[in-house]
Amino acid sequence: MGGVNGHVVTQRRRMTMTGAEATAEAMRQIHPDVVAAYPITPQTDIVMRFARYVSDGVVQTEFVPVESEHSALSAVVGASAAGARAMTATSGPGFALMHEILYVASGYRLPIVMPVANRALSGPINIHGDHSDTMGSRDAGWIQIFSENAQEAYDNLIQAVRIAEDPSVRLPVQVTQDGFIITHGMEIVEVLTDAEVQQFVGTYEPERYLLDVERPMTVGALALQNSYFEVKRQLAEAMVNARRVIADVGEAFGRLSGRYYGLTEPYRMNDAELAVVVLGSTAGTAKVVVDELRNRGVKAGLVKIRVFRPFPAQNLRDLLRGTRAVGVLDRSDSVSGGLGGPVFAETKAALYGLPDPPVMTGYVYGLGGRDTTPEMIESVYEDLAELARRARDNYAEVVADAALAGHYLGVREPGQNGSPHRHGAAKLGER
Amino acid sequence: MNAPGKAVSSEKQASVTLPWTEMAEGGLVPRGGTAASVKTGAWRTGKMPVIDLSRCIHCLRCWIWCPDSAVILDGEKVTGFDYDHCKGCGICEQVCPPKVHAIQMVPEGVEG
Numbered sequence: 342m343g344g345v346n347g348h349v350v351t352q353r354r355r356m357t358m359t360g361a362e363a364t365a366e367a368m369r370q371i372h373p374d375v376v377a378a379y380p381i382t383p384q385t386d387i388v389m390r391f392a393r394y395v396s397d398g399v400v401q402t403e404f405v406p407v408e409s410e411h412s413a414l415s416a417v418v419g420a421s422a423a424g425a426r427a428m429t430a431t432s433g434p435g436f437a438l439m440h441e442i443l444y445v446a447s448g449y450r451l452p453i454v455m456p457v458a459n460r461a462l463s464g465p466i467n468i469h470g471d472h473s474d475t476m477g478s479r480d481a482g483w484i485q486i487f488s489e490n491a492q493e494a495y496d497n498l499i500q501a502v503r504i505a506e507d508p509s510v511r512l513p514v515q516v517t518q519d520g521f522i523i524t525h526g527m528e529i530v531e532v533l534t535d536a537e538v539q540q541f542v543g544t545y546e547p548e549r550y551l552l553d554v555e556r557p558m559t560v561g562a563l564a565l566q567n568s569y570f571e572v573k574r575q576l577a578e579a580m581v582n583a584r585r586v587i588a589d590v591g592e593a594f595g596r597l598s599g600r601y602y603g604l605t606e607p608y609r610m611n612d613a614e615l616a617v618v619v620l621g622s623t624a625g626t627a628k629v630v631v632d633e634l635r636n637r638g639v640k641a642g643l644v645k646i647r648v649f650r651p652f653p654a655q656n657l658r659d660l661l662r663g664t665r666a667v668g669v670l671d672r673s674d675s676v677s678g679g680l681g682g683p684v685f686a687e688t689k690a691a692l693y694g695l696p697d698p699p700v701m702t703g704y705v706y707g708l709g710g711r712d713t714t715p716e717m718i719e720s721v722y723e724d725l726a727e728l729a730r731r732a733r734d735n736y737a738e739v740v741a742d743a744a745l746a747g748h749y750l751g752v753r754e755p756g757q758n759g760s761p762h763r764h765g766a767a768k769l770g771e772r
Numbered sequence: 773m774n775a776p777g778k779a780v781s782s783e784k785q786a787s788v789t790l791p792w793t794e795m796a797e798g799g800l801v802p803r804g805g806t807a808a809s810v811k812t813g814a815w816r817t818g819k820m821p822v823i824d825l826s827r828c829i830h831c832l833r834c835w836i837w838c839p840d841s842a843v844i845l846d847g848e849k850v851t852g853f854d855y856d857h858c859k860g861c862g863i864c865e866q867v868c869p870p871k872v873h874a875i876q877m878v879p880e881g882v883e884g
Contacts, residue, residue: 571790
């Protein structure tokens, strides 16, 4: 058996694993110097397994059981600044409790890697998967990589170490997986050998670190009106550099594993007229719908955003150019009074000024782990077909109407009892 | 990459005139001992310690306790205070043995 039983993995194997198991396995193979974590559902299953590796002596990681997520990330910040390869993991409300320290980690340019089991924020309290936790930190200077399934959660975590530590980047990285849907869903995962992972991530050799007594330094000095802004400008540049590094690392990982990764993953987009943009596990559901629609002759396509930070604006411009209608799916809501969610707002911004642009509309879906069915995704493509048809005659009106529509996909509207499979026709404010 | 020459925490350092491309990454100060160049004693509690060296027995309690390393020694003898870094907390006065009573906190600007 693999590392699951505390043995080393000396040959590649395909195993049935949950996303949490695959993530703990990747952490074992990365073998970080320090892990500080606090349990929270659905992340618990990841750290619980890793802590067992520590107690069984399978890894020599220094494990710090802290009293909160604020402390978890603070301890990891200290460890990383001291020169250690450090990791933590969290979910939803725990992620929210880290918020202050997220900015410290990125501001000090510490290459921390953190699996995030996406969970809805309270209230009302809910333990299931949506993206409201991660989206709350989209301006915190962290690289954010979303996973579609357990295999990607495993692959992305291994790549994240190299991306974070690249000298031109040196940024912390979140690797997300939808809570329960991926963390507790059993799938087939190909696990690389320990030696392959170790070789891929390499040895961490920080340029400067606090425990280097030959070259003392201060981390965390006060930076006021005359210096804070320059440090943030450096951070912005690092995020630009990250685009190239993420692509390079995705290519290198492909050469190792046969699974190539980029900032986005286009699916049947070559001649697509109707496109959906989505992140996370729902991309898997949507691919099935695209295949069905293609079989019926509908020119449907899909763009999965794998990397949300840095935002793949140019990729989206290139991929969505030539489409007639685009529906953007958000597993979190900006509660903006009708402007839709963050992915919709930023995708619209990315396409600004594109010649002959598609009609775009947005859907908030799946909040609190609400099941998102192929029928719901199909209803989005039906909407897009209708929008494209109407836009032929009256583009200006249709495009403005669609952009501000603010759909909620899969919520019970008046007159819909039981499980809704279509979003309500009613728009915000129209009742 | 050129590093700032001094701690970035003072408003009057030449280093903070550097463009962002030349400043140390993440606001770190890439050398030790830079606190000496930052005059944290520029403002105080309104009181400052003065020492009567004729009473001082050089037990060094004030030197051990001072949170700002503002007690100046010559070898193992106290010679006075570093007012560029003293914040006027008064701990030195408190830890000076009562029978010795060499240190007194006095209003700012009054010489001992």
